[in-house]
Amino acid sequence: MVDTTQYLVLGAILFCLGVAGVFIRRNAIVIFMCIELMLNAVNLTFIAISRSLGSIDGQVFVFFIMTVAAAEAAVGLAIILSLYRRRQTINVDEVNLLKW
Amino acid sequence: MEQVLFWICGVVSIVFAVMMILKRNPVHSALCLIVVFLCLAVSYLLLGAEFLAAVQVIVYAGAIMVLFLFVIMLLNLDDEVHSPGKPRMALIAGSSIGSGLILLFLLTGGVFKALSGTRGAEKVVAGNTQAVAELLFTKYLLPFEVTSILLLAAIIGAIVLAGKKG
Numbered sequence: 001m002v003d004t005t006q007y008l009v010l011g012a013i014l015f016c017l018g019v020a021g022v023f024i025r026r027n028a029i030v031i032f033m034c035i036e037l038m039l040n041a042v043n044l045t046f047i048a049i050s051r052s053l054g055s056i057d058g059q060v061f062v063f064f065i066m067t068v069a070a071a072e073a074a075v076g077l078a079i080i081l082s083l084y085r086r087r088q089t090i091n092v093d094e095v096n097l098l099k100w
Numbered sequence: 101m102e103q104v105l106f107w108i109c110g111v112v113s114i115v116f117a118v119m120m121i122l123k124r125n126p127v128h129s130a131l132c133l134i135v136v137f138l139c140l141a142v143s144y145l146l147l148g149a150e151f152l153a154a155v156q157v158i159v160y161a162g163a164i165m166v167l168f169l170f171v172i173m174l175l176n177l178d179d180e181v182h183s184p185g186k187p188r189m190a191l192i193a194g195s196s197i198g199s200g201l202i203l204l205f206l207l208t209g210g211v212f213k214a215l216s217g218t219r220g221a222e223k224v225v226a227g228n229t230q231a232v233a234e235l236l237f238t239k240y241l242l243p244f245e246v247t248s249i250l251l252l253a254a255i256i257g258a259i260v261l262a263g264k265k266g
Contacts, residue, residue, distance in 0.1 A: 002106045012204035021121040023193040071254030077171045078261035
C-alpha cells in the first residue's frame, strides 16, 4: 500500500514540470502539451485523495476534467492552426499583438 | 509490489516529463508525453481507479495525443530555435519550479491533514466502474449533461476556427 503522500508529491512534481515547460518553451503546441501535463498532475492528486477519503466523487471529477481537457485541446489546436495560417509561425514570442 | 510499481512509474514519468520539456523537436515531445500518460494510467490502476486508467489510455494517450501529432505534422515545423537574449527565462523557470514545489507541498500537506480527520468509512470497491457510473448518473447528472453541451460547443468552435480558409 503506497502512502497517499507519495502520490501527492509525484503530482506536485509533475505539475511544477508543466509550469516550467510553459515558461521555458516558445512553441505554442509544446506549451499546450505542458498544460495537459499539469491537468494530469491534478487528476493524479484527485484520485489519490479520493482513495484516501474512501470516496469515489474525486474520480467523477477527474472524468469531468478529462472531458474539459479534450474540448480544450480541440479548440486550442484549432486556434493554433488558424494562427499558423495567418502568421506562418507558432512561436509565442512573435505573436505579441495583445502583449502590453 | 505496489511500492515497486509506484516507484518505477513515478521515476519514468518524471524523467519523460523532463525530456518532453527539453526536446527541441515537438514530435519527440509528444511521444514523451504519451509515455508520461501511460505511466499515470498505471498509477491510476494502483490507486484502484480502473475506469479512469482505461479512459486515460484511450482518450489521452490515444485521441488527444493523436490530435497533437496530427497538428504538429500538418504544420511541418522546424526544430525550435532558441531566441537570443532570453537567459532570464531559465532563471524564472528555475525559481518557479522551486517556489511552486514548496507551495504545493505545503498546500497538499495542509489539505491532506485537514481532510484525513474526515476519512470516510466506506471502502472503495475493487471493481469501481459501476460505482463511478452510479455516481455519474445520479448525483452528477446535471454536470454530465452540461459536459455534453461543452463538447458540442468545442466541436463547433474547432470547425469555425480551423475549418475555413483564411
